[in-house]
Amino acid sequence: MLTQERIEEIKSQFQGLSQEEQQKKFQEILETLDPEEREQITGKQQCPFCSMAKGEIPVKKIYEDETLLAILDIRPANKGHTLLFPKEHHKVLSTVQEPLVAHMFTTANKISTAIFDAMNAQGTNIHVANGSAAGQTAPHVLINIIPRFTKDKVVIGWEAEKVEDNELEKIAESIRGKIPKEKPKITEKKEMRSVREDFSRIP
């Protein structure tokens, strides 16, 4: 069992580190802890969404597979508001493995389509809040799928800022520079086929 002091001391070790360094450091620290201490640090014990994923809290289930659970929000923005989340504990989307992120959004889109039909929705919002500054209140990453109607009272909005063209260029460059430059994962077979298709289109 970790003391509050020790937890604070561990937290202080992450200050000033990049997200990648933080993750590395976090793994190193986890390896030195026993399972109970690990739960204290990762917050798995206290997370209601992890408990829902384990079936320990009753939910209004919409969808479930090996890795995901979708439930009705009991305090919805509109009726039919659904929460989709990975069964594995993650606070924010950036720590979720890429194939699972892909699976989450494919599933979110299927649920959104079902909500259009079942709730006679005129629109949907598919929304993720990463971090409290973005309005995240849950300790577990969630995709909100909200049915929308032209005269509903849901507010998702912002006042548009004015940014000069040269600043826009600088911002674009800095974001581009942070996107990993790996090639999209595509099998050799698929790649060959698309090359062949390109050739066959040449008259």
Ligand SMILES: [Zn+2]
């Ligand atoms: Zn959780």
